[in-house]
Amino acid sequence: MAKTISSRQWSSALDGISNLKLTTANIPFPIAGEVLVKINSVSLNYKDGETIEGLFNHHKAVSLPQSIIPCADAAGEILETGEDVTKWKKGDRVLSVSYPEYLTGKITQEMLGAGIGSSGKGVLCEYRIFKEDALVPTPAFLSDDEACTLQIAGTTAWMAMNGTRPLGSPGGKGEVILVQGTGGVSINGLLIAKASGAEVIITSGSDEKLARAKALGADHLINYRTTPDWDVEVLRATNGKGADIVFENGGAQTTAKSFNCVRFGGLINAIGYVSGKVDPADERMNINLQLIRRNATMVGMLNGPRDRFEEMLAFYERHQIRPVIDRVFSFEEAKQALQYLWSGSHFGKIVVRASS
Ligand SMILES: NC(=O)c1ccc[n+]([C@@H]2O[C@H](COP(=O)([O-])OP(=O)(O)OC[C@H]3O[C@@H](n4cnc5c(N)ncnc54)[C@H](OP(=O)(O)O)[C@@H]3O)[C@@H](O)[C@H]2O)c1
Numbered sequence: 001m002a003k004t005i006s007s008r009q010w011s012s013a014l015d016g017i018s019n020l021k022l023t024t025a026n027i028p029f030p031i032a033g034e035v036l037v038k039i040n041s042v043s044l045n046y047k048d049g050e051t052i053e054g055l056f057n058h059h060k061a062v063s064l065p066q067s068i069i070p071c072a073d074a075a076g077e078i079l080e081t082g083e084d085v086t087k088w089k090k091g092d093r094v095l096s097v098s099y100p101e102y103l104t105g106k107i108t109q110e111m112l113g114a115g116i117g118s119s120g121k122g123v124l125c126e127y128r129i130f131k132e133d134a135l136v137p138t139p140a141f142l143s144d145d146e147a148c149t150l151q152i153a154g155t156t157a158w159m160a161m162n163g164t165r166p167l168g169s170p171g172g173k174g175e176v177i178l179v180q181g182t183g184g185v186s187i188n189g190l191l192i193a194k195a196s197g198a199e200v201i202i203t204s205g206s207d208e209k210l211a212r213a214k215a216l217g218a219d220h221l222i223n224y225r226t227t228p229d230w231d232v233e234v235l236r237a238t239n240g241k242g243a244d245i246v247f248e249n250g251g252a253q254t255t256a257k258s259f260n261c262v263r264f265g266g267l268i269n270a271i272g273y274v275s276g277k278v279d280p281a282d283e284r285m286n287i288n289l290q291l292i293r294r295n296a297t298m299v300g301m302l303n304g305p306r307d308r309f310e311e312m313l314a315f316y317e318r319h320q321i322r323p324v325i326d327r328v329f330s331f332e333e334a335k336q337a338l339q340y341l342w343s344g345s346h347f348g349k350i351v352v353r354a355s356s
Helices: 046-052 109-113 152-162 184-195 207-215 230-237 255-261 287-294 306-318 331-343
Strands: 004-011 021-028 034-043 073-081 093-096 127-131 135-137 176-180 199-204 220-223 243-248 262-270 297-300 325-330 349-353
Touching (some): 004 331, 021 127, 034 093, 046 331, 135 306, 152 243, 152 306, 176 255, 184 199, 184 243, 199 207, 207 220, 230 255, 262 287, 331 349
Parallel strands (some): 176 199, 199 220, 243 262
Antiparallel strands (some): 034 073, 034 349, 093 135
């Protein structure tokens, strides 16, 4: 007989963070191939703010329901296993996989459309059913608060560093990595790059955040507000050569400058658009022309598959890299947590603790 567990969950009608609602639902018992997970910690990504604000509309492959449970990245433990589940047992510590069908290779439109916390049910809830393949083991050395920060932000940073190299051959030694801003992707990029033996240039609009990045090992600090020509600074810091790999998180206000300071033959990862989605210099700067001008490779970066996520987790474990958490909010404070994310005043990751 099906038994049910009641779960509190946050839901959004995609009409803004201030309209998030705390509701209750029954969680069904897992059927064959499924597991029931007690969610312990959830981390927040830029995309979560965008989705709830109704601004995540640029992916044609993603059709959003009218109401969602937000957020994609969670850590928890297995409570019940369905029939035929061999991979997990009760009590196992697990991490969600943000795109549950994206297990290896390149992402397809269908896999993108199944992303959790947007078109698929998210994780900002106390209990959730997962398919057994849509989870990976939590590294033993990390707490749930730490580990839940690594799915989107960590894997994207890992892919920006290693996604174009063959699986299992991480690089970075002797390279210069430019990371823009001090959010989740950038700070994971900084941690991975330093552990890989690379040199890191980081930009931020805040001197205080730059000081924190320096304490984490950043080699060159540039405030993009007081130094609007930060691309010139990058060239100066690299003796005119430019950065080997750019984490292009800024978009409208930063892409052209990234092309100015990527090294010849370097890699620009088009990751984000925190400074705007519309390129004001569009008419003057054709992206193809810029790619050819610098003989650079620009890669559309869409998170990464499960095997690269696991590769990244093993790397974190080997180097004992601990994720950087700015603040931990209680479950009841999820709305404030998302407002804090959306204000952009955080450094690294924000976590909502789903259980005390
Ligand atoms: N393609 C993918 O798979 C993927 C995956 C993850 C994220 N993303 C995208 O990558 C971007 C960053 O994501 P996130 O989760 O790391 O965001 P986040 O944690 O919210 O951090 C955003 C940071 O961007 C920085 N920023 C704002 N304006 C900037 C500017 N003009 N130049 C440089 N930095 C600026 C700010 O850092 P300071 O305060 O230090 O300036 C801010 O803290 C977002 O656009 C997100 O949608 C894409």
